[in-house]
Amino acid sequence: MSEVADRVRNSSVSVIKEMMYLGAQEATRGKDIVSLGVGLPFYPAPKHVHTHVINKLQTKSDIDKYTLLTGLPELRNIVADISTNQLGFKVSSDEILITPGSMAALLYSMLALVNPGEEVILPSPYFSSYAEQITIAEGIVVPVAMIEDPRVGFRLDVAKIQKAINNKTKAIVLNNPQNPTGAVYLKEDLLELSKILKNTAVYVITDEVYDYLLYDNCEYFNIGEIKEIWPRVIRCCSLSKKYGMMGWRIGYLHTNRDLLMNILKVHDASIVCAPHISQEAAIAALTGPQDCVKDHVKWLSDNRDAICRRLDKLPELFTYVKPRGTYYVFPKFNFPIKSIEMAKRLLYEAKVVTVPGIGFGPEGENHLRLSFGSSTQVIHKAFDRISDWYAKQK
Structure with missing residues (x-):
């Protein structure tokens, strides 16, 4: 489109959002999709935040x-x-x-x-x-x-x-x-x-x-x-x-x-x-009380341990370093395809959303970003599917 400015034409929607969109498309077609893609922690905002906001909605005249x-x-x-x-x-x-x-x-x-x-x-x-x-x-x-x-x-x-x-x-x-x-x-x-x-x-x-x-x-x-x-x-x-x-x-x-x-x-x-x-x-x-933050870190630490244990069970497919922070792990995969194709095959064949490493710069190629911000049940369900998918590739 010639009317679109170069600054927009030369940019793109992030690969993270693209994989979310493709996963959502599959879900609308009735597919049971599990996501390790989006960086979205599973816990809600603290209750004291909701209570404070409700009070301000009711009492603050200029809210x-x-x-x-x-x-x-x-x-x-x-x-x-x-x-x-x-x-x-x-x-x-x-x-x-x-x-x-x-x-x-x-x-x-x-x-x-x-x-x-x-x-x-x-x-x-x-x-x-x-x-x-x-x-x-x-x-x-x-x-x-x-x-x-x-x-x-x-x-x-x-x-x-x-x-x-x-x-x-x-x-x-x-x-x-x-x-x-x-x-x-x-x-x-x-x-x-x-x-x-x-x-x-x-x-x-x-x-x-x-x-x-x-x-x-x-x-x-x-x-x-x-x-x-x-x-x-x-x-x-x-x-x-x-x-x-x-x-x-x-x-x-x-x-x-x-x-x-x-x-x-x-x-x-x-x-x-x-x-x-x-x-x-x-x-x-x-x-307000900060105990919730300690709880969040503890939950995500448990999730990190869970996803690392599952990665350890697939040493022929993945090598990685245990993350020291965030709720992402960035394993390198041992499979003869590029990361975009790898992510799409896992989506369409294993019904698991991941994010291709190339979306994070040239050094990200041959990696996948996996989020462990979701529940441990989601992590295990996703890796059950990845394990089954990989077994069929041998």
Whole structure:
């Protein structure tokens, strides 16, 4: 279509959404489809969030109205205090923008920072939507292969990142813990990277949606704690996975005040403000009892162990490193086809939705992303089918 702008024509719907769509199509045809594809945790939002929201719907006279562009002052103060505790230095509410999920925060960052032809580095494999957002901003995706370490899984290749930086490099996106690999970046690698970045004009955009989801007492380090790389840091954060609030579409962005005022132009021109009711839900989630988060981590840890046991029973088909964070595992498959064909064969022949690794960058080929965010029953049902399917291929 010649009337469609190049920035849209050159982008695509993520392979994750494509596989969801194909699976849904099969389900409408009466097929019993099981999904390990979508990153959707099975638990609902905490009851105290629902109770708070119902109360506000009944008692808050302006609940149906806009909030300030930047968000409810109470919520921004709460987020600033949380960020202060996380990073170890004072964060002001003037540095916080409440957004409709971290996806909006990430897109705002690309549109506010990236000029046509400028480059954004993505450690690869990477979450597919980053590439789409960079393309929409008319930037250039620069994938930099990570190291596959058999001890800790994927880790940053700092030397390769340094070589990739040039006068066109605008930013690097760091998703830690990482989707799709389940990796948690090593503190030593992040410290080494920060020494390089502090002497450049490169911005660091962090996606921290899984920062709570760590296993086996794994050490988590936020590169935003390194004061020397500020003010060229944009933190994109979400309540979706931590509190089971995906449908509420609520998150926040943290950066220096001057840059935030420019990002606000994109926010104002597109969204105006995050939904008022969702901001109230966020207040309840962040200030209410946090036992639910511990429960979520425990449930997902059990799921991780379950899916790893099932992978261990198929050593001829899959090799993998046990994920240290998130609710994804990224096994390499030993089968003589590409990952898109592998995912489609599992869908149409085994009735199991997975996500082909090529959708996460060139280093993702010959892998599948499997989500263990669903129930253990779903995991076992899916692997029963995969095992039966593989037995027929021999």
